[in-house]
Amino acid sequence: MAILSKEEAKKILEKVVNFSKADGCSLTLNGADRGNIRYARNSVSTAGEDSNVTLGVQSYFGKKSGAATINEFDDAALEKTVRRAEELAQLAPENSEFMEPLPQQTYLGESKTFSEATAKITPEYRAQAAADSINPAVPKDVTAAGYLQDSRGFSSILNSKGLFAYNKQTSVDFTVTMRTNDGTGSGWAARDLNDISKLNASETSKIAIDKALMSREAKAIEPGKYTVILEPSAGGDLVRLMLNMNARQADEGRSWLSKKGGGTKLGEKIVDERVNIYSDPWNDEVPASPWSGDGQVRKKMDLFKGGVISNLFYDRYWATQKNVAPNPFPGNAIMDGGTTSLEDMIKDTKRGVLVTRFWYIRPVDPQTLLYTGLTRDGTFFIENGKIKHPIKNFRFNESPIIMLNNLEALGKQVRCVTSEGGPGGGGGLLIPYMKIRDFTFSSLSDAV
């Protein structure tokens, strides 16, 4: 029963809300069928599937609330869960920040997050994708390691104030690492999708194979400030770090969005004027749910417009404190691209570095959004408009704010997978190729 229709979900939730004896309650009903296959050393290592539907009940009395979940759906189990949430609510301390649930909202249309093709994935499909990835590696003297995971599911919410919302979604994440058997070259490619019919495991794997072969016997160049061309996965991994635009932290003075002397940087120009980043649940490439987890309406929203911070995210409690409208965390982020092709970016670079992806990115200073991390799986030196040779990996210390002030050119947008797995932070991420000057590489790494 992993994927319930809108009507089936509503029927169960209405039954549950009728069991409530509390001042009110909020319910969630979510389900998913998930599958995965993992391979390494040119052989499948693990494969699995799981399926689950879970009901969550949050009951409240005044400002005291309690929560319970269950994955059984007979009437007795449903009622028991409501009673358990109510018992926990009675025992809980008062939370002065508790907000009563929202009334019915008007959402701005059906989402595009579900794909029939993805919903039909079978274990045989996954095994074939693994074979399609491994097979081209073997004759090239390359070893494949990869992972494909897919999910089809639904989310629904209903509360005692009459709000109901439903969305169904599918997702596919495919990542593959190809390493040359002499251990001197490594390449990576990835796809993050809603619709499996857009995945070509063989083509994606061939990109990783080419990168592995091209990156053999890398040479060391001096660390320092370089012009970089960031493939979308690399750029996206840094851009997403700017997108936790929490208003409360900013107001409290403990965020890069806090202003000297008090207040926030909302409305200030902070990066290059060509930087436009926005959220749009109906974007075809990175569709998102039209409602947030607590039932708020999601709409198209500017995050950075002409380099200016256009919006901060206010939860419902903080919005009441600041007398503003609540603004939920978005479900995706899209950065406008430009017209410069990758080839032209390379052609126009006198001395620079082409980066496939970054790895092990960790915060260094939250005040300046300084992060450190390394290049990985395909880093190349550009000289006089041409890729000259592969280079050893670099460690960087850089802030995405500084990076986007040093923007040189923007190219085509691509949907990104983040370097440590899964889709972009906060949902799908659509990021262009970027050319950046003065990017700070602080040391060399021998890692392949």
Place this chain on the structure above:
Amino acid sequence: MKRRDFVQIAGLGLGGMMLPLDMLGNPVPAEALLDSPLTTVQKKQFADAALNTARTNGATYADVRIGRYLNQFITTRENRVQNIVSTESFGVGVRVIAKGTWGFASTNDVSTDGIKKATERAIAIAKANSKFQTEPVRLAPVPGYGEVSWKTPIQKNSFEVPVSEKVELLLGANSGALKNGANFASSNLFQVNEQKYFASTDGSYIDQDVHRIWPTFTVSVIDRASGKFKTRDAMSAPMGMGYEYMIPKNEDKLPGPRGMFLYRNSYDIIEDATIAAKQAKEIISAKSVEPGKYDLVLEPNHLGLTIHESVGHPLELDRILGYEANYAGTSFASLEKLKSGTFNYGSKQVNIIADKTQVGSLGAVGYDDEGVKCKQWDLIKDGILVNFEAIRDQVHILGQNESHGCCYAQSWNDVQFQRMPNVSLAPGKEPYSSAQMIKDVEKGIYIAGRGSYSIDQQRYNFQFGGTTFYEIKNGEVVGMLNDVAYQSNTQEFWNSCVKVCDEKDYRMFGSFFDGKGQPSQVSAVSHGSSTARFNAVNVINTGRTI
């Protein structure tokens, strides 16, 4: 417990309702955490149902884990409780070898019928995947231990302590920080109990009761005029202990620089939060570090993470073989380097021990998740690489016929695989205190607590920050420093280790969230050491303006 669930529970998640996730387990009243739903007799009957089903369906090996995973999390902020969540997750995982291939399936239907069906699914998966098998699974032998049990040697079960008492302690820590100049203070207490019953076709029936605890806080100080903010995190460590860790004892308190305290086997959260607020205020106006080479004096609650990343991970055999190539990466520590018997990982002062039995550590259990009795073994001896970390199906690759006993699954519904044991730096043999070590340093930095960390996919190049930094000049601590991070290369760094303090200074660092695998699983692990000195390490300045 999974990291994303922790993030959600701890209120760090973004958007959405604060409902616990099913992956973590179902919320239960706190009293329910003391129930015991099945006797060992019942567990044995269920386990035998799985093992018999596996045998009759063609499995050449099978193991079954009946797991009950209990968690309680308390999160507070300033003077209020944000969340109290008690959860339970109960189910069975069955792993088999059929046609020379692993298969795994799990179910939350803990009945004879449910377990039989899961076993049949595991066998079907093994048979299906055998088509892609190039090397049949080869297991190192393990004796059948019969019916045995093991329990974390706790003195006070934290689930028996009333929630109100724990809340009072956390709010006391927040209050201590706020009274001493903090603008914000949040504190959390995480308690974990894994009740694991393991049985295998080798003839073992192992009942284990594993406890862990982790108190922590973050104190923030804000200077509105300059727009600066600084945080100071707790100097506690997650431990394989009961609530006794929360009851401070004088003998566990070690003096650090400038009135700071460091803690061993018990922790004073109120005292630490009070000191933290004062330190955070001092950090705001501390001097920004001059980049260059410094002798580093690294205390155990800092050094633990460096050990974890630069020794613990590179010596995992599955990673060396390429099984993690698409995610965590591979390793510079090759089979050839081990076989050479001459690879100088570190200086002669560096003795690194793997240990799944160390009392109070997060990784301590009697038996691992494939029924191997746990032990201690050397990884680096007098600076030379001497062994890796391996489990039953890979240890033969090292020419060894005994598993190291470091197999673990984060829950009953995840398949077990090789995980890092506790990996620790042995204390120096000669009497030598951290105070003496500081006295011997001319130009250096003393670093306490964990901070930023990043290392490449083969574990060569790393960069670490810390919680607090003190400048050492001519044998004296002269003040706090800001914007410090050090960069090095694993082999170069461990060869720059010139001195390790004696066992009186020995303490453990720990992490609840060592991540590995796809789908990713977390594992809890400790790293012990005494304060150690590393000469001429490259320190960078991380200060920027945006």
